[in-house]
Amino acid sequence: MCGIVGYIGKKQAAPILLEGLTKLEYRGYDSAGVAVLGENGKVQMAKAQGKLEVLKNKIDGGKALKGTCGIGHTRWATHGVPNETNAHPHCNDGMTIVAVHNGIIENYAELKAKLIRRGYTFYSETDTEVATKLVDYYYNKYNDPMLAISNFALRVRGSYALAVLFSDYPAQIYAIRKDSPMVIGVTDNECFIASDVPALLKYTKSVYYIENYQIAHLKEGCAAFYNIDREKIELPLTEITWDAKAAEKDGYEHYMLKEIHEQPAVVRNTVNYLLHDGYIDFSELKLSDNVLEEISGITIAGCGSAYHAGVVMQYVIEDLARIPVRVELASEYRYRNPVTSGKELVILISQSGETADTIAALREAKDRGLKTLAIVNVLGSTIAREADFVLYTKAGPEISVATTKAYSAQLVAGYLIAIKLAEVRKTVTAQYAEKLKTELGLLPEKIQKILCDQIAIQQFGAETMNKKDVFFIGRGIDYAVSIEGSLKLKEISYIHSEAYAAGELKHGTISLIEDGTLVFGVLTQDKLIEKTVSNLVETSSRKAQLAAIASEGVKLPEDCKNVFTIPCTDVHFTASLAVIPLQLYAYYLCVAKGNNVDKPRNLAKSVTVE
Numbered sequence: 001m002c003g004i005v006g007y008i009g010k011k012q013a014a015p016i017l018l019e020g021l022t023k024l025e026y027r028g029y030d031s032a033g034v035a036v037l038g039e040n041g042k043v044q045m046a047k048a049q050g051k052l053e054v055l056k057n058k059i060d061g062g063k064a065l066k067g068t069c070g071i072g073h074t075r076w077a078t079h080g081v082p083n084e085t086n087a088h089p090h091c092n093d094g095m096t097i098v099a100v101h102n103g104i105i106e107n108y109a110e111l112k113a114k115l116i117r118r119g120y121t122f123y124s125e126t127d128t129e130v131a132t133k134l135v136d137y138y139y140n141k142y143n144d145p146m147l148a149i150s151n152f153a154l155r156v157r158g159s160y161a162l163a164v165l166f167s168d169y170p171a172q173i174y175a176i177r178k179d180s181p182m183v184i185g186v187t188d189n190e191c192f193i194a195s196d197v198p199a200l201l202k203y204t205k206s207v208y209y210i211e212n213y214q215i216a217h218l219k220e221g222c223a224a225f226y227n228i229d230r231e232k233i234e235l236p237l238t239e240i241t242w243d244a245k246a247a248e249k250d251g252y253e254h255y256m257l258k259e260i261h262e263q264p265a266v267v268r269n270t271v272n273y274l275l276h277d278g279y280i281d282f283s284e285l286k287l288s289d290n291v292l293e294e295i296s297g298i299t300i301a302g303c304g305s306a307y308h309a310g311v312v313m314q315y316v317i318e319d320l321a322r323i324p325v326r327v328e329l330a331s332e333y334r335y336r337n338p339v340t341s342g343k344e345l346v347i348l349i350s351q352s353g354e355t356a357d358t359i360a361a362l363r364e365a366k367d368r369g370l371k372t373l374a375i376v377n378v379l380g381s382t383i384a385r386e387a388d389f390v391l392y393t394k395a396g397p398e399i400s401v402a403t404t405k406a407y408s409a410q411l412v413a414g415y416l417i418a419i420k421l422a423e424v425r426k427t428v429t430a431q432y433a434e435k436l437k438t439e440l441g442l443l444p445e446k447i448q449k450i451l452c453d454q455i456a457i458q459q460f461g462a463e464t465m466n467k468k469d470v471f472f473i474g475r476g477i478d479y480a481v482s483i484e485g486s487l488k489l490k491e492i493s494y495i496h497s498e499a500y501a502a503g504e505l506k507h508g509t510i511s512l513i514e515d516g517t518l519v520f521g522v523l524t525q526d527k528l529i530e531k532t533v534s535n536l537v538e539t540s541s542r543k544a545q546l547a548a549i550a551s552e553g554v555k556l557p558e559d560c561k562n563v564f565t566i567p568c569t570d571v572h573f574t575a576s577l578a579v580i581p582l583q584l585y586a587y588y589l590c591v592a593k594g595n596n597v598d599k600p601r602n603l604a605k606s607v608t609v610e
């Protein structure tokens with residue numbers, strides 16, 4: 001939530017900041033702003049409510065602000081409505097200290113009251129103005145930016161990635177973080193700050209990840225790091241492998257469509273990363289067979305679609321490896337008091353690796369002495385750094401707020417874990433394990449086949465764009481993929497949608513079915529198809545309109561006129577195919593409605609606050 005950027009170098013800062021913010025707009029898009037330090041040490045600032053485009057027009061693509069050092073922000077409102085006053089950057093009264101912030105200052109009210117007692121006044125409703133004025137307070141007291149920042153950190157509670165300009169220190173940026181992401185990029189003569197790697201990729205792939213309470217002091221081509229006691233520390237330089245082009249739309253109308261189409265490659269890359277010549281190799285994860293043999297159970301935690309991937313994994317791992325699996329919403333797990341034997345493996349799933357609730361679940365598991373395995377997409381993210389073992393999904397940068405390719409990569413990561421566990425624990429025959437691995441290798445071309453034949457689902461999306469309610473039903477893995485299909489639809493189309501385990505309909509939900517309600521059945525699980533078909537028929541008897549995602553050869557009721565078939569695969573892997581038409585349906589319906597596909601209302605990609 002919220003994106004921050006910073007630049008210092010030889011080029012004009014404002015256009016670079018705007019470009020970085022464009023790449024981070026998925027993190028928040030209700031207002032934006034930039035501040036640039038001129039050579040005379042004077043701060044120039046511009047802010048605008050609404051999309052970044054409004055700000056870009058206001059400052060002529062950045063040309064209106066002159067200077068080679070600056071910071072910028074794209075906002076997802078927490079404290080205060082989205083308007084120009086509440087937009088970042090925020091400043092002290094003399095505009096000599098200016099800051100951008102991502103996160104939440106939990107004790108901002110208390111700090112604000114303290115500052116008011118010291119004579120401060122406030123122009124906005126934001127916690128960030130409080131943060132900025134707290135830095136100002138300590139700067140006035142100690143006359144030292146580093147002391148101002150470290151004292152700020154000691155006084156605030158909550159999360160922050162904060163970048164600050166001091167007009168007394170032209171051509172320098174100070175930054176600090178706690179529990180909000182921040183990455184520092186460097187070239188020979190430039191330094192960059194960003195909330196996420198895609199904002200930097202065009203300029204550099206050499207980055208530093210700073211940890212909680214570490215301070216970055218950036219000058220032209222020189223990044224120095226300090227701990228909270230202001231002692232100099234060395235951080236390792238990491239090389240990013242993502243290609244800058246991977247964060248571009250590459251001719252597609254929307255990132256979401258591009259990312260849907262990248263799925264064959266993403267699945268192939270994730271499989272190839274760990275499956276070598278028929279052997280699933282977890283040595284890069286440092287996850288030994290011993291650990292897999294000794295665990296007594298698995299808990300999977302994640303949020304949103306990552307949680308949904310976990311629900312699929314639960315079915316697959318339990319069935320193949322015969323080990324108990326519990327899947328939990330990370331936001332619930334962190335506050336529960338789960339009973340553990342001390343020998344469970346906790347799997348955390350997260351595309352960004354920065355989701356606040358998933359980080360908290362990870363820390364909760366570690367505090368209980370449990371082993372943790374992260375399935376993460378973003379290299380060097382907090383979850384990747386803190387988990388005992390890391391399995392990187394090879395999805396590349398995902399920009400669209402609605403996840404598609406990261407979910408697909410998470411699924412195959414789960415299949416690989418399930419097969420590996422089954423092999424180590426000897427719960428499947430060697431022949432069946434071979435068959436599963438061969439089938440994994442065939443998934444990319446089967447996904448491609450669905451993508452090549454999408455006209456019917458495109459038309460159906462447009463035809464049904466005025467539906468008020470859409471239900472998705474299925475059993476087993478078909479239920480698990482239904483919850484993802486339903487989330488995709490509601491988050492970008494704003495149509496009310498629910499997913500139900502087909503057997504549950506009769507226990508209450510069927511009362512919502514009325515003339516014309518659209519009910520999608522997902523039908524890929526051989527043993528359960530007839531049962532779900534019966535449940536579909538029960539809804540059509542109540543005048544529902546039926547649609548189905550079904551494996552080739554499945555027999556459907558006559559009044560189910562809209563059937564989208566997917567190729568056959570092993571029953572454990574069908575979610576990887578069934579989700580594709582569900583994603584396409586949500587996408588095309590959203591396009592037909594004219595909604596903002598990549599930036600749906602009220603949402604942000606990386607949920608770094610609770």
Ligand code: F6R
Nearest residue numbers: 304305306350351352355402403
């Ligand atoms: C839905 C979506 C969200 C994320 C969730 C977790 O399309 O993108 O539900 O899946 O916010 O995010 P990560 O995976 O970054 O932890």
